Amino acid sequence: MRIYVLSRNKLILSFLFLLTVVGIFTITQSSLTTPSLVRTPGTYYMANTQEKVIALTFDDGPDPIDTPEVLDILKEKKVQATFFVLGKAAQANPYLLKRLIIEGHEIGNHSFNHDYQQRRLIEEIKLTDQEVFASTGTHTYFYRPPGGLISKIQLETVNKNGHIVALWSVDSKDWRNPGVKQIVDNVIKNVFPGAIILLHDGGYQRTQTVKALGPMIDALRDRGYRLTTLSGLKVLDSEIK
Numbered sequence: 001m002r003i004y005v006l007s008r009n010k011l012i013l014s015f016l017f018l019l020t021v022v023g024i025f026t027i028t029q030s031s032l033t034t035p036s037l038v039r040t041p042g043t044y045y046m047a048n049t050q051e052k053v054i055a056l057t058f059d060d061g062p063d064p065i066d067t068p069e070v071l072d073i074l075k076e077k078k079v080q081a082t083f084f085v086l087g088k089a090a091q092a093n094p095y096l097l098k099r100l101i102i103e104g105h106e107i108g109n110h111s112f113n114h115d116y117q118q119r120r121l122i123e124e125i126k127l128t129d130q131e132v133f134a135s136t137g138t139h140t141y142f143y144r145p146p147g148g149l150i151s152k153i154q155l156e157t158v159n160k161n162g163h164i165v166a167l168w169s170v171d172s173k174d175w176r177n178p179g180v181k182q183i184v185d186n187v188i189k190n191v192f193p194g195a196i197i198l199l200h201d202g203g204y205q206r207t208q209t210v211k212a213l214g215p216m217i218d219a220l221r222d223r224g225y226r227l228t229t230l231s232g233l234k235v236l237d238s239e240i241k
């Protein structure tokens with residue numbers, strides 16, 4: 001009788017354990033469709049390197065007001081960065097694409113319309129790539145999905161079509177407009193060797209980002225960091241995927 005009771009308790013415990021395992025598994029799987037701060041498997045969000053090198057990335061441009069200001073600062077500080085452009089913004093501001101390339105920056109693909117659901121995923125990537133190629137003669141290599149959201153199937157589709165899905169490892173949270181100092185702090189407090197930093201040069205007014213950029217670069221350099229493009233970072237990667 002006593003043995004029977006123990007077994008039943010064990011059975012209940014086993015059932016609870018199984019429920020926990022299933023729960024953890026479900027959470028892990030659902031992380032594939034949440035932003036990259038959970039470090040989505042199969043995407044490029046950091047370099048595996050001990051070297052103090054990081055990449056600044058700017059999304060949602062080119063913007064006729066904010067992008068030139070960002071570019072002026074990068075030029076003055078002698079920094080090259082990666083710009084994830086929207087096809088529609090690229091179409092409206094082709095001269096800014098030219099300037100990006102002339103000044104040594106890298107252009108990534110951020111879809112055409114910034115549709116979070118990416119219903120026309122490959123079509124938008126191709127249209128954006130065409131805009132970039134028409135203005136600069138270069139193709140895009142990295143794709144960053146709007147909002148950093150991507151499902152496993154979308155990820156595989158993008159890979160098959162020859163783009164690498166690039167997310168980020170440090171979010172400046174400049175999209176929240178939290179104040180200039182907070183943007184700098186969000187980067188400086190979380191930076192590490194091989195990190196990819198998320199910033200914005202379009203979408204909405206980016207006055208705070210523009211003001212934070214110079215102090216951010218100085219603070220990173222004070223801490224011994226070198227700044228490069230996403231491709232520049234990937235070259236250093238000890239675990240090429």
Ligand SMILES: [Zn+2]
Pocket residue numbers: 059060110114146147
């Ligand atoms: Zn975006």
